[in-house]
Amino acid sequence: MSCPICGRSACIQSFHSLEEQDLHEQREAMPDDVALLRRMVQEGALEILALKSSLKNAARALDNAGRELEAQSAYDAANP
Numbered sequence: 001m002s003c004p005i006c007g008r009s010a011c012i013q014s015f016h017s018l019e020e021q022d023l024h025e026q027r028e029a030m031p032d033d034v035a036l037l038r039r040m041v042q043e044g045a046l047e048i049l050a051l052k053s054s055l056k057n058a059a060r061a062l063d064n065a066g067r068e069l070e071a072q073s074a075y076d077a078a079n080p
């Protein structure tokens with residue numbers, strides 16, 4: 001009998017890390033419907049794009065806040 005994770009005959013599931021075993025279990029729990037899987041991948045990709053965009057906006061806002069703080073500090077130092 002071959003390993004359910006890698007398919008090798010000289011391997012068993014418990015030879016793999018717990019993380020690999022968890023990932024294998026998650027794959028086993030996934031539906032076999034290819035159209036549904038494609039939709040899930042698309043939705044995941046869109047979610048990643050939205051998260052990247054949010055991250056970019058947050059970084060920009062943080063950058064602006066830092067610059068305003070620096071300008072305020074410089075102003076305060078020049079006008080005691």
Ligand SMILES: [Zn+2]
Nearest residue numbers: 003005006011
């Ligand atoms: Zn294996």
